[in-house]
Amino acid sequence: MGNSYLWVKAFHIVFVSSWFAGLFYLPRIFVNLAMVEPSSHAERERLLLMARKLYRFSTLLMVPALALGLWLWIVVGIGWGGGQGWMHAKLAFVVAIVGYHHVCRRMLRTFEEGRNQRSHKWFRVFNEISVLGFIASVVLVVVKPF
Secondary structure (H helix, E strand, C coil): CCHHHHHHHHHHHHHHHHHHHHHHHHHHHHHHHHHCCCCCHHHHHHHHHHHHHHHHHHHHHHHHHHHHHHHHHHHHCCCCCCCCHHHHHHHHHHHHHHHHHHHHHHHHHHHHCCCCCCCHHHHHHHHHHHHHHHHHHHHHHHHCCC
């Protein structure tokens, strides 16, 4: 593995961490949106604008994170061969987190349409899913438990 591998790996880590930062904060905006009084239109619109921009930015970060991860997996061959169960688990988490990302978009749409029925407490719990996914992914890659 040459120098280019280390650059790809470094940028993969940067983009994954940045993408997750967006996934950590977007549901936090949902918590605040769920707490906005119906009469507070300006606050609601400001939070919706922040959520839209953060979702778009997070999506832009997700694309190179996934592309670089695929490059490390397919081109470099990380996770191939026997004893690589950790990679299967990590890929399952990647699929789940991409799904979580898209669920966030659907939730944003419900706020935009004024149809949210969930409480701020529900969104506080939902917010922790991305944290657990990030922790699990990092542990799988670093520790390689199986």
